[in-house]
Amino acid sequence: METFYDPREGLPRHEWDDWMHQRLGRTVALASRRTAAGRMAVEAAGKPLSDLRWPEDLPQLPLLRKGDLPALQAAEPPFAGWNAVPIEALSRVFVSPGPIYDPEGRIEDYWGFAPALHAAGFHRGDLVLNTFAYHLTPAGHMMDGALAALGCVTIPGGTGNTEVQARTARDLRIRGFIGTPSFLATLLEKMEGPSSFAVAFVSGEMLPDRLRRDLEAQGVRVSQGYATGDVGLIAYECDERSGLHLSPRVFVEIVDPESGAPRPPGAIGEVVITHLSEIYPLLRLATGDLSALEAAPCPCGRGAPRLVRLMGRVGDAVKVRGMFVHPNEVRWAMSRVPEVARYQLVVTREGHQDRLVARVELSSGADPSAAVAAQLRETIKLRADVEVLPPGTLPADAPVIVDERRWD
Ligand SMILES: [Zn+2]
Numbered sequence: 001m002e003t004f005y006d007p008r009e010g011l012p013r014h015e016w017d018d019w020m021h022q023r024l025g026r027t028v029a030l031a032s033r034r035t036a037a038g039r040m041a042v043e044a045a046g047k048p049l050s051d052l053r054w055p056e057d058l059p060q061l062p063l064l065r066k067g068d069l070p071a072l073q074a075a076e077p078p079f080a081g082w083n084a085v086p087i088e089a090l091s092r093v094f095v096s097p098g099p100i101y102d103p104e105g106r107i108e109d110y111w112g113f114a115p116a117l118h119a120a121g122f123h124r125g126d127l128v129l130n131t132f133a134y135h136l137t138p139a140g141h142m143m144d145g146a147l148a149a150l151g152c153v154t155i156p157g158g159t160g161n162t163e164v165q166a167r168t169a170r171d172l173r174i175r176g177f178i179g180t181p182s183f184l185a186t187l188l189e190k191m192e193g194p195s196s197f198a199v200a201f202v203s204g205e206m207l208p209d210r211l212r213r214d215l216e217a218q219g220v221r222v223s224q225g226y227a228t229g230d231v232g233l234i235a236y237e238c239d240e241r242s243g244l245h246l247s248p249r250v251f252v253e254i255v256d257p258e259s260g261a262p263r264p265p266g267a268i269g270e271v272v273i274t275h276l277s278e279i280y281p282l283l284r285l286a287t288g289d290l291s292a293l294e295a296a297p298c299p300c301g302r303g304a305p306r307l308v309r310l311m312g313r314v315g316d317a318v319k320v321r322g323m324f325v326h327p328n329e330v331r332w333a334m335s336r337v338p339e340v341a342r343y344q345l346v347v348t349r350e351g352h353q354d355r356l357v358a359r360v361e362l363s364s365g366a367d368p369s370a371a372v373a374a375q376l377r378e379t380i381k382l383r384a385d386v387e388v389l390p391p392g393t394l395p396a397d398a399p400v401i402v403d404e405r406r407w408d
Contacts, residue, residue, distance in 0.1 A: 005118035005150075008248065009302045016248075016303035023276045024251045025053035028061070031281040036081035037064075037072075041283050058253060063260050063272065063286045066230070070098040079103060085279050094138035096229035097326065097380070102138050105279035111138070111232030112249045113146030113201075113225065119238050119245075120223035121199040122176050124151035129169055131157040131179030131187075132204070138229050139204065143178045152176065159183075166190035169197065180205045181215065181222065182321065185352045188218050195219065203227055205321065206310070208407050211352045226310055228287055231275040235307045243294050243306030250275055252307070254293050255286070257314040265295045270314050271307070288314045318403045320347050320354045325380050327400035333379040334360075339368040342394040345376075345384065349405040356384035361391050 004010050011019065029049050031038025045052060045060040052060065064072075072080035078093065078101045085105070087093075092104040104110050122128060128147055132139035134156055147154045155174060157165045166187050168174070173196040177184050181202040188195055197220045207224045215222050225236040226244055234252065235244035246252050254269040255262055263269035271289045275282040290313070294306040318325050325345070334343045341363035348355045358372050369386035376384045 004302070005115040006248075009115060009245075009304070011303040013297060013303045013305075020248065020251055020276075021054060023248075024055065024058075024274065027251075027274060027276045027281050028052050028283060030084060030278060031082075031283050034084040035281065036076070038082065038084075038281060038283055040081075055251070055253070058251075058274070058284060059255075059260065059262060061284050063255070063284050064282060065286045066100075066228075066288050069100045069230075073099075073101055077101075079280065082280060082282050084277075084281055089279070092138075092141060094141070094229060095136045096138070097329070100229065102229045103280050104138065104141065105277070107279075109145050109149040110279075111142035111145060111227070112247055113142055113227075113233050113236075114149040115247070116223075116225045116233055116236030117143075117146050117150055117152075117178075117201055119236055120201040120225075121221055122147070122150055122152055122201065126152045126176050126199075127155065127172055127174045128152045128176035128178060129155045129157045129165060129174045131159065131165065131177070131183050134158045138232075139227075142227065142232055143201075147178075162186060162190055169195065175199065176201070177220065178202075180321065181207050181211055181224075182353050184215060184220070184222070185211065188215070188220070199223070201225060205319065205354075206405075206407055214352070226289075226307065228273075228285075230282060230285060231273060231277070231280070234271070234273060238298060238300040238302060240298055240300050242298060243308050244310075245298065245302050245304040245306050248304065249277070252293070252305075253284070254291065257286075257290075260286075263292075265293050266308075268292045290314055318347055318401055320356060320380075320382055325382065325401060329379050330376070330400050333375040334372070336375050337368045337371045339364050339366055340372065341391070342396070342398065343372075343400075344394055344398045345401045347401065347403045347405055354405065356382055358384045358386045359389050359394065360386060361389050361394055 032042040041061050044062050090103045091106040094102040130143045134140035175198050177197045177200040200220045200222045203225045223237045226234045233247045235246050251274040253272040257270040271287045273285050291307040294308050330345050340360045342361040344359045346357045372386045
């Protein structure tokens with residue numbers, strides 16, 4: 001049996017539940033006293049705090065839909081009134097797609113990934129290549145903080161620069177990889193010959209079983225985590241690979257995405273998180289991700305319940321190469337290319353890579369492919385191929401984004 005990063009991971013289920021329930025009640029009270037948005041949420045419930053303490057009380061508080069955060073933050077900058085500390089108490093502010101502004105508190109491993117990396121087999125002194133972005137979006141720094149807490153030696157690779165990263169991994173005999181599963185596949189291909197990667201922690205994309213098998217056949221043990229830019233780590237895998245254990249940083253509910261009603265254990269629904277934080281105590285953030293809770297105990301000895309797996313997005317935003325793509329951002333990008341009359345962004349999967357194709361119909365003669373690709377890259381930060389279609393191919397009501405990926 002493995003040892004835990006935090007001994008509390010090994011609490012039996014009833015003690016785990018007690019611990020979480022205490023902190024849930026405290027967090028609702030703290031949010032209502034120290035944040036304008038939390039006060040409004042409690043007022044909307046119309047109940048005294050003593051009636052808003054337990055998991056079964058939570059549905060009385062309104063859902064905070066992730067898709068509404070950009071507008072809410074724009075109306076009440078920078079954090080829509082959810083920050084419980086003044087801005088000078090923060091160490092960083094990140095910019096996620098939307099845009100959504102994400103605060104980072106000034107505490108060790110603020111985003112909470114150290115237990116997940118420990119469970120994934122990362123040890124003190126390991127050389128680790130961190131290939132998540134270090135600018136604007138928080139993923140790179142989320143991992144960086146956890147690696148520092150673990151005592152790993154970080155190579156801050158960031159995104160892209162595939163050749164340099166492959167060479168560095170080979171030259172330095174790097175043991176650990178952090179990034180998206182597709183970038184790990186790309187790097188392994190580039191490295192030609194046996195790699196020194198022994199452990200990998202991946203996030204930001206689906207990890208189909210087939211891809212995991214392909215990667216592990218090359219000698220890398222691959223573990224995954226589930227996180228959002230708003231709060232950081234939500235759940236992570238143990239050795240059993242039987243789902244993702246909830247992090248004690250968040251209280252998780254599974255609700256019906258339409259009605260917001262709680263779903264019974266095992267039923268699929270939208271993941272709703274309450275951030276048990278004294279810095280950014282978001283109450284009932286509806287993530288738009290679909291999953292289910294597994295209540296049965298896990299042989300690894302962790303008391304936390306597990307998310308069965310992640311099943312995709314509730315809404316029409318899709319995640320491509322780890323980035324959310326919102327139809328509104330595609331609309332905005334296309335609106336800047338006057339030659340485009342109709343358009344549709346198609347997401348497909350080739351091998352282990354997401355592929356984006358922008359299909360466009362023209363209103364005038366000049367081929368705008370380069371401009372379309374440039375605008376998309378600027379807006380959604382992703383590279384797309386452009387296909388020009390004969391006029392009349394796309395129906396007037398064609399959906400802006402079509403996700404044609406199939407997950408085995
Ligand atoms: Zn387990």
